[in-house]
Amino acid sequence: xxxxxxxxxxxxxxxxxxxxxxxxxxxxxxxxxxxxxxxxxxxxxxxxxxxxxxxxxxxxxxxxxxxxxxxxxxxxxxxxxxxxxxxxxxxxxxxxxxxxxxxxxxxxxxxxxxxxxxxxxxxxxxxxxxxxxxxxxxxxxxxxxxxxxxxxxxxxxxxxxxxxxxxxxxxxxxxxxxxxxxxxxxxxxxxxxxxxxxxxxxxxxxxxxxxxxxxxxxxxxxxxxxxxxxxxxxxxxxxxxxxxxxxxxxxxxxxxxxxxxx
Ligand code: 5RP
Numbered sequence: 001x002x003x004x005x006x007x008x009x010x011x012x013x014x015x016x017x018x019x020x021x022x023x024x025x026x027x028x029x030x031x032x033x034x035x036x037x038x039x040x041x042x043x044x045x046x047x048x049x050x051x052x053x054x055x056x057x058x059x060x061x062x063x064x065x066x067x068x069x070x071x072x073x074x075x076x077x078x079x080x081x082x083x084x085x086x087x088x089x090x091x092x093x094x095x096x097x098x099x100x101x102x103x104x105x106x107x108x109x110x111x112x113x114x115x116x117x118x119x120x121x122x123x124x125x126x127x128x129x130x131x132x133x134x135x136x137x138x139x140x141x142x143x144x145x146x147x148x149x150x151x152x153x154x155x156x157x158x159x160x161x162x163x164x165x166x167x168x169x170x171x172x173x174x175x176x177x178x179x180x181x182x183x184x185x186x187x188x189x190x191x192x193x194x195x196x197x198x199x200x201x202x203x204x205x206x207x208x209x210x211x212x213x214x215x216x217x218x219x220x221x222x223x224x225x226x227x228x229x230x231x232x233x234x235x236x237x238x239x240x241x242x243x244x245x246x247x248x249x250x251x252x253x254x255x256x257x258x259x260x261x262x
Contacts, residue, residue: 172192
């Protein structure tokens, strides 16, 4: 592996092999979610707990302080919205020049396996990997957006993750599901878990993240279950404890509660 690629990867996958990404790229498929009206303001108190922030370039430039130390994962696909003809009608939307200008430690790109525009999104990933390999920039493939609920099976997510890894993604983001170890076993690159809609109770988040890590995931790319929480800081700190300190869900929940009630 070239020095630049290894250096960037080391910023987003920590020495313990684990990763905690804060996802704030939801506008186009969620509208303006409560808690994310100003992404930079929402991110600011959480930056000390996470290993990277995942955002689109407009939000980065408009709302984040360029002097921040937390690495950026830049969303580089788009062209669609929640009210368009089909959410899967997405494509590469950011140039390599922009990726480098924004000093991205990695990029994130969505692939819609099993959807109408599957073909263009898979080939777009392949093209992105070709370019990013030249400049030593890791690619995180994002699977199953918009299909969080109906497609949470190891068979579907395992296929989606495998397709992305075969096209050269360095990290794959997918949802947690039953038999998650099968998803990880079939994916030859590191897997991070997304959260989907906010869970009914807060312990549940810590449990699925813990279980996902036990099943082989290296960490999370998590959004709504952090910034929609009543205590985003408490949840971020508790997740950090599960991901990097091997705390059990119960132990982490105690951390969450003590911060929430402080
Ligand atoms: C959307 C994404 C999100 O970053 C990902 O789904 C994580 O967010 P959440 O935990 O809210 O699902 O990739 O394109």
